[in-house]
Amino acid sequence: MFKASExxxxxxxxxxxxxxxxxxxxxxxxxxxGPTMAVIAQRCPHIRVCVVDISQTQIxxxxxxxxxxxxxxxxEVVKESRGRNLFFSTDxxxxxxxxxxxxxxxNTPTKTTGIxxxxxxxxxxxxxxxxxxxxxxxxxxxVVEKSTVPVRTAEAVRRVxxxxxxGVKFQVLSNPEFLAEGTAMPDLQEPSRVLIGGMQxxxxxxxxxxxxxxxxxxVPKDRILATNTWSSELSKLVANAFLAQRVSSxxxxxxxxxxxxxxxxEVSRALGYDPRIGNKFLNASVGFGGSCFQKDVLNLxxxxxxxxxxxxxxxWNQVIVMNDHQKARFTQLMVKRMxxxxxGKKIAVLGFAFKKDTGDTRETPAVFVCKALLEEQARxxxxxxxxxxxxxxxxxxxxxxxNKDNTPKLEESIVTCEDxxxxxxxxxxxxxxxxxxxxxxxxxxRIYNNMAxxxxxxxxxxxxxxxxxxxxxxxxxxxxxxxxxxxxxxK
Ligand SMILES: NC(=O)C1=CN([C@@H]2O[C@H](COP(=O)(O)OP(=O)(O)OC[C@H]3O[C@@H](n4cnc5c(N)ncnc54)[C@H](O)[C@@H]3O)[C@@H](O)[C@H]2O)C=CC1
Ligand SMILES: O=C(O)[C@H]1O[C@H](OP(=O)(O)OP(=O)(O)OC[C@H]2O[C@@H](n3ccc(=O)[nH]c3=O)[C@H](O)[C@@H]2O)[C@H](O)[C@@H](O)[C@@H]1O
Numbered sequence: 001m002f003k004a005s006e007x008x009x010x011x012x013x014x015x016x017x018x019x020x021x022x023x024x025x026x027x028x029x030x031x032x033x034g035p036t037m038a039v040i041a042q043r044c045p046h047i048r049v050c051v052v053d054i055s056q057t058q059i060x061x062x063x064x065x066x067x068x069x070x071x072x073x074x075x076e077v078v079k080e081s082r083g084r085n086l087f088f089s090t091d092x093x094x095x096x097x098x099x100x101x102x103x104x105x106x107n108t109p110t111k112t113t114g115i116x117x118x119x120x121x122x123x124x125x126x127x128x129x130x131x132x133x134x135x136x137x138x139x140x141x142x143v144v145e146k147s148t149v150p151v152r153t154a155e156a157v158r159r160v161x162x163x164x165x166x167g168v169k170f171q172v173l174s175n176p177e178f179l180a181e182g183t184a185m186p187d188l189q190e191p192s193r194v195l196i197g198g199m200q201x202x203x204x205x206x207x208x209x210x211x212x213x214x215x216x217x218x219v220p221k222d223r224i225l226a227t228n229t230w231s232s233e234l235s236k237l238v239a240n241a242f243l244a245q246r247v248s249s250x251x252x253x254x255x256x257x258x259x260x261x262x263x264x265x266e267v268s269r270a271l272g273y274d275p276r277i278g279n280k281f282l283n284a285s286v287g288f289g290g291s292c293f294q295k296d297v298l299n300l301x302x303x304x305x306x307x308x309x310x311x312x313x314x315x316w317n318q319v320i321v322m323n324d325h326q327k328a329r330f331t332q333l334m335v336k337r338m339x340x341x342x343x344g345k346k347i348a349v350l351g352f353a354f355k356k357d358t359g360d361t362r363e364t365p366a367v368f369v370c371k372a373l374l375e376e377q378a379r380x381x382x383x384x385x386x387x388x389x390x391x392x393x394x395x396x397x398x399x400x401x402x403n404k405d406n407t408p409k410l411e412e413s414i415v416t417c418e419d420x421x422x423x424x425x426x427x428x429x430x431x432x433x434x435x436x437x438x439x440x441x442x443x444x445x446r447i448y449n450n451m452a453x454x455x456x457x458x459x460x461x462x463x464x465x466x467x468x469x470x471x472x473x474x475x476x477x478x479x480x481x482x483x484x485x486x487x488x489x490x491k
Contacts, residue, residue: 017098020048020085024214025099027129029053029062029088031069031184031291031360032146032177033105038077039188041086043218050087050095062088070359070386073185093136100139101210103175104129104157105146110295119302121150121295130160133170140169142207146177148296150303151234154197171207173198174229176236181290182357194224197232237303240296241316246281247288248322254284254480255329264480265462284480286369286433286460287327289354291362294320327365330431331372333477334458338429342378346452348427349373350420351434351461352384352392359386361395365460366433371400373431374413381415383423385436389416421447429456432463439463448472 026037029051041049053059061068063082067075078086089095096102106125111117126147133143143161145154154172161170174197179187194215198208208226215224227235250268257264264284272279288294297319304313335342354364361367370380382392392414397403404410417423420439424430424447432439440463448455457469459478469476470484477483 015085017048020046022047022101023099024049024101024103025095026051026103026105026146027053027092027096027132028103028105028107028125028147029055029058029068030105030107031071031181032179033103034062034067034069034078035071035074035179035184035188036105036146036177037103038074038081038086039185040214041081041084042077043189044214045081045085047214048085048087049081050089050099052089052092052095054090054092056090059088059090070357071181071184072357077185092132096133096136096141097138099141101142101144101214102129102133103144103146105177107291108147108149108295109291110298116302116306119298119305121148121299121302123147123149123153123156126153127156127160130157131163134161134164137164137168137170138166142171142173142210144173144175144211145233146175148176148236148240148292149174149233150299151230151237153233154229169203171198171203172229173207173211174232174236175211176232176239178236178239181360182355189218191219191223194219195227195232195235196224197227197229200228237296237300240292241300241319243281244288244293244297244323245316245319247283247285247293248319248326250282250284251287251326251479252322254326257284257480258483261482263482267480283462285326285365285435285462286330286479287323287365289362289364289366290360294323294363327368328372330365330458330460330479331369334373334429334431334456335376337458337475337477338456342373342376342428344377344379345428346379346381346426347373348417348420348423348430349380349382350384350423350430350432350439351436352382352387353434353436356434356436359384359388359391361387361391363399364395364433367392367395367399369431369433369460370414371396371402374402374407374410377413379413379415381417381423381425381427383417383420384434385438392416421450425450426452427455428452429458432457432459432461435461435463444469444474445472448474 024047026033033051037049037051058068104126106129108121108123111120111122154174158172176195196208196211198204212224254264268282271277272282297316301313301317352366353359353361373380420442455474457474457476466476466478
């Protein structure tokens with residue numbers, strides 16, 4: 001395979017498909033497949049990259065400027081290469097046939113039924129991709145697991161690929177993705193590391209080198225780590241488990257800070273100066289969300305249980321227990337502080353996405369908090385700059401099983417608003433559930449003037465300046481910070 005650095009002329013806009021000497025196909029045009037391939041296409045103009053998906057709607061959106069996902073900087077990168085060497089298509093068979101390398105970047109959600117339900121990852125989509133490749137391939141291919149999968153999934157992928165009846169040779173690599181949503185573009189353009197696992201045979205090592213040659217078009221060599229397949233697959237699960245564990249650890253301490261008048265951000269600051277601990281990922285919050293932390297930790301728990309390691313499984317399960325506790329603790333605090341009843345009260349929810357700079361709502365803490373507020377018969381007025389109303393209802397149903405069939409008043413109890421000010425209008429409390437930058441600079445005096453009194457703020461993201469808001473007149477509660485003392489305090 002050749003590289004741009006070897007003096008190849010970058011292709012012109014009009015380069016025909018068969019003029020490209022190397023073809024990549026990526027199965028799955030989601031949060032990972034789309035951005036990852038956009039960056040490969042941008043950094044390797046000599047490679048033709050095609051992202052395929054079974055969803056026509058998803059592919060159609062990738063072919064417009066209204067991309068199916070919101071990610072800062074993504075549209076610019078897509079526009080640079082789309083139609084040149086980056087394509088989005090539902091013609092899966094043709095693109096697999098043409099490809100030298102096929103990435104599998106499909107969703108691997110937690111199983112909801114059957115063996116391992118609620119814990120094990122469902123790799124059905126990965127297997128279906130492998131079956132499709134086996135069915136249509138008539139030339140050798142390197143198949144790359146980009147999806148996060150249970151350790152030893154490559155073994156299954158290999159066996160499925162071996163069912164190809166034309167004697168085609170495949171190599172299977174593990175190349176897990178470490179991007180975080182909201183920062184996907186810088187994470188892909190300057191990755192902390194690229195991990196590639198493969199068989200330690202001549203053919204396996206050659207396949208690893210083929211993928212190294214793609215990444216080394218822009219990633220420094222010392223950040224490309226080659227290893228064996230199983231270590232690579234497992235490292236991805238462990239990386240997410242360590243990150244999630246860190247959030248649960250600091251969240252557990254946030255509860256202790258609130259009980260002792262210590263300040264959790266000061267504790268984080270003190271910890272962060274120790275280079276062995278590091279200062280990242282120490283922000284206490286209403287709980288972690290996102291499509292992967294819970295899924296991957298539970299998958300690790302399941303793998304430990306299935307390999308006869310119940311103590312190890314229980315250790316990691318506590319990360320989830322603490323996260324569930326943190327989400328529940330937040331709403332319990334709201335109800336308690338608002339005189340033990342929020343029935344009929346209006347609560348402004350600021351932020352619905354699982355973190356800032358994304359429109360992704362999968363496993364967002366906001367859905368759990370809103371569900372609890374609805375159970376208390378509050379009226380919820382939500383504002384999020386990137387989440388559409390329809391998406392919120394999809395999330396209620398998918399994550400919590402709450403829909404208009406079992407909750408007839410759902411649609412009228414959740415009001416979606418154009419901005420934070422209209423959400424707060426007439427509200428008894430603000431609940432800040434996503435750390436969008438714009439929530440830091442809101443005109444809180446204006447908000448206070450239009451709220452019912454006493455006006456409460458429950459900050460689940462450490463966004464507001466507590467002292468400024470208290471001076472305005474708000475009663476402010478912030479995760480990990482000392483609480484104002486009122487007669488309701490038990491201490
Ligand atoms: N979302 C994230 O930030 C990260 C996700 N991951 C992992 O990457 C994988 C993909 O995650 P996302 O991109 O978030 O998922 P996603 O749900 O956004 O996208 C997956 C796409 O695959 C498509 N698909 C499913 N089966 C298919 C098939 N047989 N053929 C073609 N397309 C098919 C779906 O239609 C969907 O568009 C998961 O294993 C996840 O754990 C890893 C790192 C970061
Ligand atoms: O496999 C994945 O899907 C990805 O999962 C995470 O990325 P992501 O979930 O997109 O976002 P994070 O920045 O990790 O945040 C996850 C959750 O933890 C929360 N969080 C994060 C950091 C922190 O200090 N406190 C905290 O509450 C965030 O608000 C968010 O809800 C990892 O950071 C990525 O490396 C990984 O590739």
